Amino acid sequence: MTTSAPESALDVISELLIERLEIPSDEVRASAPMRDLLADSLMIVEMAMAVHDTLGIAVEEQELRDATLEEFAAFVDARRTDR
Template sequence: MTTSAPESTIDLISELLVETFEIPSEEVRADARMLDLLTDSIMIVEMAMVLQERLGLKLAEEELRDGTLAEFAGVVDARRTAG
């Protein structure tokens, strides 16, 4: 798993976390664990649905639970460029 991603992918996910899930912006950092940001299973499912709608990417809930924001953004970015 990569530990970095282009800023645009991190920005997009960060924006969703702040605006859609009302996570305080000071908590949304590249090194923040996704499981700490999306604290319950409903949030995880909603984030997967929003990303599928916005980017056309189907992501497993496990991908949203594992790793940091930067690592998750790397996964999303790899999928965006591969598709």
């Protein structure tokens, strides 16, 4: 029996940004500030809910505003391993 490694948070969050929030894929880069990708408060709330629904990780809106995509993904990965 082989098991594959779980998808990284960076991959999952990138996919959520592109698929659910319809952010153009060329804008979704690891170095992109989340506050630039999520243009308004509604998008921030939607992203927080999507991360919770998909990964089971609760995030605060401020955590989304203050990080790059890569930093936010690392934060989520750290919370996933703490469980």
